[in-house]
Amino acid sequence: MRALTRALASVAAAVGIAATGSLATAGTAMAATSPAPRSAVAASPSSASAATTWQAMDKVCKTYTALDGVTSRGQICAEVQKRVTDTGSVTGYRGRVVLAPVNGYEMKPTTFHWSTGVGLSEVCAGGCAPQAGAWTSAWSPVHTAGSGPYKVQGEFGDGSLWDLHASWSAWQTADQTCLTYTAGKVCVRYEVRGYRDTLQERSRLNYTPVKGGYIIPISIGVGSVIDGSTTGKTRTLCQPCTKRTTSYSATVSRDTPNPAGTNEYYATARFEHPNGKTSTLKAAITG
Incomplete structure (x- = not known):
């Protein structure tokens, strides 16, 4: 089983990433996020917080064409909102x-799901009717x-079928390496998330100093070795070189490449000690 798929299977319920073999399917046109809060709902009587507000989170739109590649069938948008309390917490x-x-073409939504391990749900109870005009579920x-x-x-x-993705999951640690030195504790984490219809990966450096x-x-850096071919992305932190005497964190991310036969996905961090020596930490998943 593919290494990244195994890692995602262990964290999918926590972060909302679908652990499937298809790691990246780009090509969807992106629309601007909807502006401003939409509506407010009252909190339950047992809740200690005040009213919550629905706020725009993400919206993705795509225009489809007929088989001739020219005639437009119209546009479909997927939209997600988040429920935010008066203290800023997101609760749903x-x-x-x-x-x-347009042009006499019909569209019919069927099902939706959130990539957190839950099953498919119908957009309309009992099924939606085909729509030939503007319609919002x-x-x-x-x-x-x-x-x-x-x-x-x-x-x-x-x-013929269509599908759209919107929103993203939280970053989740798939692997980490931490070491404690006389100067403090240094960790590098390899993290993953689902972003719309694409899987992404990130390297995170965390430093906690001692007095x-x-x-x-x-x-x-974040990268991969897939069947012997290495790709990656590096972020230089020494511009200029700065002594970090307080807690410090930095990240670099990219879209995750599709796996093949033998795969390693990794995160690295390089830093200098007070004595002038350098160290490199690495966190990785393999398979």
Whole structure:
């Protein structure tokens, strides 16, 4: 089983990443996020917080064409909002689909799901009717197990299929390496998340000093070795080189490449000690 898929399977319920073999399927046109809060709902009587507000989180739109590649069938949008308390805590999410068919073409949404291990749900109870004009679904039931990604799918009048993703999951640690030196504790973490229809990976450097200690961060990197071919992304932290005498964190991220036969996905961090020596820490998953 693929290494990254195994790692995601262990954290999917916590962060909302679907642990499937398809790691990246780009190509969806992105729309600007909807502005401003939408509506407010009262908190339950037993809640200690005041009213919550639904706020825009993400919106993705795509225009589809007919088989001739020219004639427009119209536009479909997937939209996600988050429920925010008066103290800034996020307590839930909801999604919906917006259809704008043109030129006599029909669109029909069928199901949606949040990539947190839950099953498919119908967009309309009992099934939606085909739509030939502008149409917006009801908001989904409130989802509290993570922010997504949210995926909605359906079909056109000719039976061909469509799907859209919106929103993203929280970053989750797939592996980490921590060492304690006289200057303090240094950790590097390899983290993953789902962003719309793409899997992403990130390297995170964390430093916690002891009294009087410091490090000089030099660089962090995230990368992979897939069937012997290495790719990666590096961020230089030494611009200029700075002594970090307080808690410090830095990240670098990228879209995760698709796996092959033999894979290693890794995060690295390089830094200098007070005595002038340098160290490199690495966290990785392999398979």
